[in-house]
Amino acid sequence: GQNIDQPTEMTATEGAIVQINCTYQTSGFNGLFWYQQHAGEAPTFLSYNVLDGLEEKGRFSSFLSRSKGYSYLLLKELQMKDSASYLCAGSDSNYQLIWGAGTKLIIKP
Amino acid sequence: GAVVSQHPSRVICKSGTSVKIECRSLDFQATTMFWYRQFPKQSLMLMATSNEGSKATYEQGVEKDKFLINHASLTLSTLTVTSAHPEDSSFYICSARDSGRDYNEQFFGPGTRLTVL
Numbered sequence: 001g002q003n004i005d006q007p008t009e010m011t012a013t014e015g016a017i018v019q020i021n022c023t024y025q026t027s028g029f030n031g032l033f034w035y036q037q038h039a040g041e042a043p044t045f046l047s048y049n050v051l052d053g054l055e056e057k058g059r060f061s062s063f064l065s066r067s068k069g070y071s072y073l074l075l076k077e078l079q080m081k082d083s084a085s086y087l088c089a090g091s092d093s094n095y096q097l098i099w100g101a102g103t104k105l106i107i108k109p
Numbered sequence: 110g111a112v113v114s115q116h117p118s119r120v121i122c123k124s125g126t127s128v129k130i131e132c133r134s135l136d137f138q139a140t141t142m143f144w145y146r147q148f149p150k151q152s153l154m155l156m157a158t159s160n161e162g163s164k165a166t167y168e169q170g171v172e173k174d175k176f177l178i179n180h181a182s183l184t185l186s187t188l189t190v191t192s193a194h195p196e197d198s199s200f201y202i203c204s205a206r207d208s209g210r211d212y213n214e215q216f217f218g219p220g221t222r223l224t225v226l
Contacts, residue, residue: 035217043153044217045216048214087153097155099155100152
């Protein structure tokens with residue numbers, strides 16, 4: 001079966017670094033997406049990885065290991081506005097996105 | 110670029126009425142659009158995949174006669190919730206895949222909050 005696992009909730013401190021992990025099992029693989037969703041709003045695209053390694057984009061970086069079926073999203077210099085849910089989604093052989101349940105990130109001052 | 114609009118943003122209706130939600134890709138062509146539903150504090154649930162010019166593909170457990178989907182052009186898909194009931198109250202979000210891009214990123218509309226009284 002297809003499955004995406006990520007922690008339900010994480011807490012971090014403003015200015016710190018946090019890593020949100022995601023493991024995936026998909027039928028075929030066409031990449032791994034990370035989206036950010038603030039409460040009451042639609043998701044917005046953060047990153048896409050299809051090759052192994054780290055993709056850096058400002059304060060946010062995303063890592064992929066295809067052999068381990070593993071990805072993480074790294075957020076640096078946390079700001080209060082980063083409080084949101086972070087959704088991991090794997091793309092299967094039909095290019096369908098398989099969604100994780102999301103990780104709610106709580107930032108404390 | 111890659112903007113998706115959704116209308117209306119919020120709708121309140123009486124039980125038994127039908128509600129139509131529009132999803133438009135404003136600056137790109139989308140042969141495929143997706144309709145999601147999200148209940149409070151839960152993740153996105155894919156309802157159906159909407160393909161331009163053909164019938165939508167519904168996920169298991171989603172009634173196709175209750176949630177009518179039409180994707181008549183490369184920039185517009187509509188979802189009609191027929192005979193809505195209070196349990197249909199939810200946040201409905203559409204997304205569109207840009208046919209011209211190399212990978213299948215989905216661009217999301219802002220969502221429609223439906224409240225059925």
